Amino acid sequence: EDLIAQMHDDLYDGLKEEIEEAVRILLDRGWEPYRILTEGLVEGMRIVGIDFRDGILFVPEVLLSANAMKAGMSILRPLLAQTGAPKMGKMVIGTVKGDIHDIGKNLVSMMMEGAGFEVIDIGINNSVEAYLEALEEHRPEILGMSALLTTTMPYMKVVIDTLKEKGLRDQYIVLVGGAPLNEEFGAAVGADAYCRDAAVTVEIAKDLMA
Numbered sequence: 001e002d003l004i005a006q007m008h009d010d011l012y013d014g015l016k017e018e019i020e021e022a023v024r025i026l027l028d029r030g031w032e033p034y035r036i037l038t039e040g041l042v043e044g045m046r047i048v049g050i051d052f053r054d055g056i057l058f059v060p061e062v063l064l065s066a067n068a069m070k071a072g073m074s075i076l077r078p079l080l081a082q083t084g085a086p087k088m089g090k091m092v093i094g095t096v097k098g099d100i101h102d103i104g105k106n107l108v109s110m111m112m113e114g115a116g117f118e119v120i121d122i123g124i125n126n127s128v129e130a131y132l133e134a135l136e137e138h139r140p141e142i143l144g145m146s147a148l149l150t151t152t153m154p155y156m157k158v159v160i161d162t163l164k165e166k167g168l169r170d171q172y173i174v175l176v177g178g179a180p181l182n183e184e185f186g187a188a189v190g191a192d193a194y195c196r197d198a199a200v201t202v203e204i205a206k207d208l209m210a
């Protein structure tokens with residue numbers, strides 16, 4: 001599809017209005033919201049990530065791409081959430097301390113809501129205290145943590161160790177995710193599972209809740 005290639009270019013160039021328009025056009029053409037999300041937005045951001053890594057794109061440009069992606073996501077969000085799925089349980093999710101990447105976390109939140117979970121998103125740059133406070137207040141079954149930097153992912157262990165010290169670890173299903181993580185890391189920090197992407201998170205959450 002030409003429009004998908006165009007979306008990749010527009011996301012690369014950080015063109016918010018163009019992204020919004022493309023999402024609407026594809027919806028009008030009967031595309032599934034999830035397909036637009038993965039093939040248009042997530043794939044576009046993957047391409048941005050390569051040139052960011054290689055020093056071809058810089059922070060200000062990638063910020064524009066991120067904003068364009070968020071604009072597209074916000075059109076899709078209500079559509080993904082209105083599946084009428086039965087209520088599944090509650091999740092508190094946040095990006096760890098020192099880390100401001102939130103697109104992946106937001107996507108996980110959207111998909112979990114679509115699957116019937118109630119999601120309390122506590123945002124970015126969360127300290128142990130912030131996680132504990134949210135757990136205390138909302139009493140979810142699931143705690144989700146996101147990290148996109150190799151320098152911030154060890155903080156997940158700090159949070160999980162604190163839960164252990166306080167005798168709270170067993171009260172929650174702890175799920176972790178983010179591009180630099182892997183299964184081994186998830187096990188090493190003491191999470192219940194590492195989630196590769198948003199769709200996998202939903203599957204794992206359902207399995208562990210059953």
Ligand code: B1M
Binds near residue numbers: 048
């Ligand atoms: Co950043 N950045 N960034 N960045 N950035 C990465 C992560 C990087 C890999 C780019 C690169 O060099 N190739 C690199 C990290 C290198 C490393 O640690 N090894 C990097 C860097 C270095 C930095 C800065 C340090 C750059 C600088 O300032 N010099 C800086 C750090 C800021 C900070 O956090 N303190 C920085 C800043 C930024 C922007 C602000 C410009 C922007 C963020 C905007 C925002 O989020 N609002 C940004 C972006 C956009 C990226 C890339 C290009 C894209 C991330 C993204 O949104 N992907 C990224 C490159 C990459 O990842 N390849 C990069 C799309 C998203 C859908 O995927 O987040 O992986 P992802 O989420 C997936 C899964 O991982 C999983 O499901 C999601 C959906 O399928 N998942 C979970 C994620 N969280 C989960 C939680 C769960 C479950 C699953 O809980 C249960």
